[in-house]
Amino acid sequence: MNFNSNINEVSDPSDWDNCKLPSLSNLDSLLRCQICKDFLNAPVLTNCGHVFCSICIRRTISNSNKCPLCLEETYESSLRKVLILDNIVKWFNNNRNDLLKNLSIDLVNDSQNDSSSDISVISELNGNGNVNVNGNEGKKEKEEVQDNLVECPICGVFMTPDEIQGKHIDQCLKNPNGSTNRNTKRTTSRSFFKNSSSSDESTTPKNTKKRQINIQLQPNSIKKKQRIPNLDTSISTNKLKEKLNYYKLPINGKRNELEQRMKEFINLYNANLDSINPVSDISLISKLKKWESLINNNIHSQNNNNIHSDTNSNNSSANSSPPITFDEETIRRHQNEHKSWNKKNKNHYEDLIKIARMNMQKQKNKQLINNEDNNNNNKHHIDDDELSDIDTELIT
Amino acid sequence: MPPKFSTAHKRLLRELKEITKNPIDGIIASPLNDNDLFHWRCIITGPNDTPYEFGIFEAILNFPSDYPLSPPTMKFLTPIFHPNIYKDGKVCISILHSPGNDPLNYESADERWGPLQSIEKILLSVSSMIADPNPNSPANIDAAVLWRNNKDKYNETVKKLVIDSLSL
Numbered sequence: 001m002n003f004n005s006n007i008n009e010v011s012d013p014s015d016w017d018n019c020k021l022p023s024l025s026n027l028d029s030l031l032r033c034q035i036c037k038d039f040l041n042a043p044v045l046t047n048c049g050h051v052f053c054s055i056c057i058r059r060t061i062s063n064s065n066k067c068p069l070c071l072e073e074t075y076e077s078s079l080r081k082v083l084i085l086d087n088i089v090k091w092f093n094n095n096r097n098d099l100l101k102n103l104s105i106d107l108v109n110d111s112q113n114d115s116s117s118d119i120s121v122i123s124e125l126n127g128n129g130n131v132n133v134n135g136n137e138g139k140k141e142k143e144e145v146q147d148n149l150v151e152c153p154i155c156g157v158f159m160t161p162d163e164i165q166g167k168h169i170d171q172c173l174k175n176p177n178g179s180t181n182r183n184t185k186r187t188t189s190r191s192f193f194k195n196s197s198s199s200d201e202s203t204t205p206k207n208t209k210k211r212q213i214n215i216q217l218q219p220n221s222i223k224k225k226q227r228i229p230n231l232d233t234s235i236s237t238n239k240l241k242e243k244l245n246y247y248k249l250p251i252n253g254k255r256n257e258l259e260q261r262m263k264e265f266i267n268l269y270n271a272n273l274d275s276i277n278p279v280s281d282i283s284l285i286s287k288l289k290k291w292e293s294l295i296n297n298n299i300h301s302q303n304n305n306n307i308h309s310d311t312n313s314n315n316s317s318a319n320s321s322p323p324i325t326f327d328e329e330t331i332r333r334h335q336n337e338h339k340s341w342n343k344k345n346k347n348h349y350e351d352l353i354k355i356a357r358m359n360m361q362k363q364k365n366k367q368l369i370n371n372e373d374n375n376n377n378n379k380h381h382i383d384d385d386e387l388s389d390i391d392t393e394l395i396t
Numbered sequence: 397m398p399p400k401f402s403t404a405h406k407r408l409l410r411e412l413k414e415i416t417k418n419p420i421d422g423i424i425a426s427p428l429n430d431n432d433l434f435h436w437r438c439i440i441t442g443p444n445d446t447p448y449e450f451g452i453f454e455a456i457l458n459f460p461s462d463y464p465l466s467p468p469t470m471k472f473l474t475p476i477f478h479p480n481i482y483k484d485g486k487v488c489i490s491i492l493h494s495p496g497n498d499p500l501n502y503e504s505a506d507e508r509w510g511p512l513q514s515i516e517k518i519l520l521s522v523s524s525m526i527a528d529p530n531p532n533s534p535a536n537i538d539a540a541v542l543w544r545n546n547k548d549k550y551n552e553t554v555k556k557l558v559i560d561s562l563s564l
Contacts, residue, residue: 010409014417035464035511036403037410056403060511063465064495068510294402295461335473342563 011039011096019103028096031089035060035068040089042275044079048072051082054271062263076230081274090276225273228266233259249285264291404463408433411515423519425457434459436468438519442558443527447551451476451558453526455487457515467492467509470522477557479529479540488535491521 013032016025033040035056042054050069052060058076060068067074235243240258241251249265251258265288272278342349412433415425425438436457442448453474460466470492472485480488490507534540542550 007409007413010406010413012410012413012417014414037407038403056511059462059465066495068512071510291402339563 015100016103018105019100020105021103024099024103027092031092039093040085042271043082043085043089044274045082046072046074047078048074051085054079054081054274055267058267058271059264062267076270079274083276086276227270227273231259231262231266247281247285249288260295261288261292264288402461404459404461405433407464408459415516420516420519423523425515425519428456434461434463436515440519440523440526443523446527447554448476448526448558451561453561455485455522457518464511464513467494467513468515468518470518474561475557476526476561477536477539477554478526479531479534479536479543480525481539482535486535487522487525488533489521489525489530491518 011028013025013029016022016028031039033043033051033053033056035052038053040051040053043051044054044057045051046057046067048067048070050067052068057068057074057079061074061076065073065075237255237258240255240262244251244258244262247265247269249261253261265284268284268287268291269281272284408427412427422441422443423438425436427433428435428437436459438455438457440453440455442451442453451474453472453476455470455472455474457468457470459468470487470489472481472487474485476485482488491509491513493508495508495510529540529543531540531544539550542553
């Protein structure tokens with residue numbers, strides 16, 4: 001697994017830095033959870049007014065009951081979901097790439113060239129061969145909207161106030177499906193905010209009349225589920241196992257592993273209830289498994305490290321399993337490499353230092369000479385001044 | 397292999413991206429190798445106008461699997477004489493302490509580790525700690541005593557070690 005290949009896959013507010021509207025990075029960072037730095041997933045509101053991903057704040061609170069931002073006491077029971085924000089984040093996340101493409105500076109420069117190259121550039125960016133000519137017009141539309149255009153209350157098209165008050169409003173009232181040239185031209189640009197797949201349909205004026213408001217304010221759950229209450233850590237191991245069994249979770253492992261598993265499942269389960277699109281219990285269980293394997297992996301690798309450093313100190317290098325992670329042995333190897341490199345190149349370094357010292361001295365000598373010259377010059381100047389003084393005296 | 401994108405993994409990847417885009421003056425930080433985001437190597441240069449000036453200090457940051465809920469640990473590989481750094485290189489600083497384990501309440505809760513802290517903040521704090529030691533919770537008692545009682549000798553010791561560590 002090489003992270004260099006996926007470093008550009010993670011989105012970041014700085015992605016907007018080189019686009020036409022760099023201030024969008026503010027919006028981008030506002031829609032992110034401060035804990036995981038990712039886009040808010042099932043956002044919840046705390047008592048103190050801060051918003052985090054449901055799962056992030058639940059995990060944090062199960063460590064200590066404090067809001068990480070203001071350190072005010074925060075309890076699980078006081079968390080409330082914010083559905084509208086969930087919608088906003090989802091919209092932004094879904095349209096982020098399109099927005100970035102349409103606002104990128106390269107594209108703007110290209111759009112000043114002839115239109116044929118435009119199309120090729122855009123289709124290249126789309127990557128799937130879908131020629132999206134509309135993206136370009138969408139930009140023009142945006143620019144014009146900034147010039148104080150008004151939206152027609154009937155067909156929703158942007159135009160100057162004079163145009164609306166003049167002919168357009170009458171035409172629109174007579175024929176709400178309005179098929180003036182102006183309309184068709186404008187409506188294509190609306191697809192800027194829609195997926196490229198729907199852009200072809202939206203070129204017909206009929207679709208533009210209905211504004212697609214895709215806001216879902218009811219979660220997708222069929223049955224109303226109750227939240228699982230917090231785990232009482234004083235219950236007996238048997239009861240804990242019963243509880244795990246009830247939610248169809250594995251019951252192997254030590255007591256603290258069972259507790260951790262139950263706690264994480266409660267967090268996942270309750271966070272899932274805050275989501276606008278909750279997933280099934282089965283996928284929650286698979287999430288839990290992933291989480292657990294990750295934790296175990298890390299513990300094992302740490303143990304490996306310890307074993308390695310132990311064997312290293314005992315000078316018994318019979319261990320065959322190669323360490324995956326960085327351990328003390330490699331650190332030492334690095335240091336030894338440093339030392340041998342230093343020894344190898346000692347002469348070279350010394351030569352360099354000598355040269356540097358020589359240069360320093362040369363510079364100093366030069367400075368001294370310069371200073372002397374300056375002094376001499378100054379003396380000359382003074383002489384000249386004195387002479388001129390004498391001259392002026394003589395003249396007077 | 398852990399799953400490709402755990403919370404910790406994603407978060408570290410983002411921090412790496414940010415730190416490469418907006419590097420901090422005098423500090424370099426990056427993962428040790430391409431396959432492992434949980435172990436970072438960083439290089440901090442000695443702050444100006446301190447005896448540590450011109451020093452180049454290499455350190456290792458180890459991240460737990462539940463990062464950012466738990467703090468990473470930091471260890472200097474370069475020998476460094478400082479009241480808040482143990483002789484084996486481990487760093488003792490409030491930002492790396494989770495808010496649970498401080499019975500004596502030396503440090504206020506807002507300087508402690510929280511999920512909103514970041515690698516950048518840790519490295520900046522360590523850099524300013526090098527410049528301004530905190531004598532209240534010494535990790536290297538010899539250094540702390542010398543720092544309090546004999547600044548000149550302290551400065552001399554530090555400088556000597558800096559020159560030694562540069563192997564000049």
